[in-house]
Amino acid sequence: MAKIKTKSKLFKTKKTFVKKKKGKDVKKPKVTQKETIDDSEDVMNDSQRDDMKPMDSSDDNDSDYDDIDDYKKTLDKLKEKDSEFYEFLQENDQQLLDFDVNDEEVEEDEDNDENEDFDTKTQDLSEKLSVKTIDKWSDKLSEKADIETIKSVVKWFRKAVEQTSGECDGKLMSADVFNSVINICLIDLLPAIQKCLKLPPIDSSQWSNDVKSIDPTKSRNWKKMISVMKIYLTDVIKMVGVVTEMSLKTTLLRHILYLIPFLKAFPHLIKRVLKQTMTLWSESDEKNRILSFICILRLVRTQEQPMISFILKKLYLSYIKNSKYMKDSANQTTIVFMKHSLVELYSLDPVVAYQHAFVFIRQLAINLRTAMTIKKKESYKSVYNWQYLHSILLWTQLLCSHNSVDELKPLITPLVNVIIGTIRLQSSPKFFPMRFHLINALIKLSDETNTFIPIFPFITQILDHFDKLKKNKPSNDEKELNLDLLIKVSTLNTNDFKFRDAVIRKIYDLLLYYLSTQSHVIAFPELVYISVVKVRKFLKRSHVIQHNQLLKQLLDKIDENSKLICDKRRNVDFSITNSPAINSWETDLKAKGTPITSFFKQRNQIKVAKQLLHSESINNDSNASASEPQPNDIAFSGTTASHKSNKSNKRKFNENKTLDKHEEQEDVFEDKSETKRTKQSKKNKRRVKNKEKKRQNQNVSFDFNQTLDISSDDSE
Structure with a gap:
């Protein structure tokens, strides 16, 4: 609090003097109200700078209130002497007149x-x-x-x-x-x-x-x-x-x-x-x-909107921070939950959603442009990473789930251009997993937003790279290669048979997914012509029976769907330029269903059932291992399969495996005085058993394509 001293000279207006020149009176110059106000303000500011000084800590509260009373008295005198200036203060600086003790300090004291x-x-x-x-x-x-x-x-x-x-x-x-x-x-x-x-x-x-x-x-x-x-x-x-x-x-x-x-x-x-x-x-x-x-x-x-924008920006940054690594399926579920919850929050304010999507899609495009111009490993790493991919997947999910919002429709074209540019940046086989993620996003975006995107070339181009790869190497790992948890593989793994098998199955899934979205289109036979030719050329070069069975089955479904479209087109009365009639014809056919859509639904049901069986088998194995009384004891657990006969055969196969392990343990703890002849006889027995196991394994081999053939027969 500062002491305020007032003077009577502060509020006096300037006087005008009469000057005589050559015996004549000179008129007094007129002084306007504005000039008097400005002069008085200047005087007040100078006096306040000279007279107002900070109070000492030893001053009491009573002196503060005395100064306030003196200040109010001077304001009352000002009202009487110069009413116009007082009105000017009321209009422009009301706080100067209504001077009082600070209320916030009092509230803070009360809270304390x-x-x-x-x-x-x-x-x-x-x-x-x-x-x-x-x-x-x-x-x-x-x-x-x-x-x-x-x-x-x-x-x-x-x-x-x-x-x-x-x-x-x-x-x-x-x-x-x-x-x-x-x-x-x-x-x-x-x-x-x-x-x-x-x-x-x-x-x-x-x-x-x-x-x-x-x-x-x-x-x-x-x-x-x-x-x-x-x-x-x-x-x-x-x-x-x-x-x-x-x-x-x-x-x-x-x-x-x-x-x-x-x-x-x-x-x-x-x-x-x-x-x-x-x-x-x-x-x-x-x-x-x-x-x-x-x-x-x-x-x-x-x-309100500013606070919503701040909150959503923080959530987006935490989403990108957590999506840096994809360790396992549990981490994948958490990232998927965060993605869907962010999309739900962005739906509350489409204006904020457009602003954020525009800024972050532009940032993705800038990173892509630098990678295309510099063409170095560091620039490629800024694009081919999990954070970049999950950012694309987030905005794809936003545009797909809110495709009817007019504010978000202009973002479809730049996002599609960013995805296509990312696919074309690197055609190396080690980046095939990243390519599959992006193609899946394009198919989803095309289906949900009802926009045509030429996706077939990006899928069939992968088949051309198989000729450039070296001969297949046998894989040592028994685990299946899950491409959903990868964005790239090493160059050594690209020559592995498991990688090639996973790539072919992923191509099959993507082709079937995109065909199911375009199977009702009136130009379906012309749309799939080039891709069918490329697949048939690959079948002539390929020597793997399982891959050929998958792709031949897909070609049969394409032929069946093309015949249906051609038969329907013959009875059409409208012309090619009549787009409303074409749209109504396509919606009717989509509602009725096509051979490819029915086959795609059956395929998804089989996939879901297989995943459930796989998860149940993992839980059973974990429960069995937890209930083991001793570490040397081995739990007998059969592998899950859809047919009971295959289940029983595999269980026998596992039992033989465990018996061999018990025999190996017995060999270790045998008496040292055992002769070489007995050891040689046991080795011969093991060789015979290994040959029997190989024969059983050939008989027990379970082909997943058999279920597809059954489902296709049922659908026909």
């Missing part, structure tokens, strides 16, 4: 006093609290909404939070008291607050669906509860960040869902909640991630 009261009272009552008193509090809260009881519960909840965070200086609560305090806050406190403020019941749909309609600030008792609610909300948010047990964190997140109407009254606390939920959304387990997403969704619905 309340916090000090909370701390002192909890320290005084720390020795007296027991489970019986907490039970009495719960009975009071259930019967009648008592504000004093609510305050005492909130005080002890703060004590529990301090104990959890390690900030408690006094005596610690026992485990029973701690649990009962947490339970009364999470179960009984919120219904009591709802009764006290006369809000809708918590079981109603307004608390889950229509949060905006609930406004506790309109209640009469809100002024009594505002300090208690502020302290309770800060403690709950702090508890979520401090607790390490996942079950308690889950219950706290569910509790926060019902506290969102109260958080609207404290905007600074909303930022804290968002910070906690964003970290849990990207790093926690499945339950907490889902609850965090629901909290973010409900909070975003209550915010």
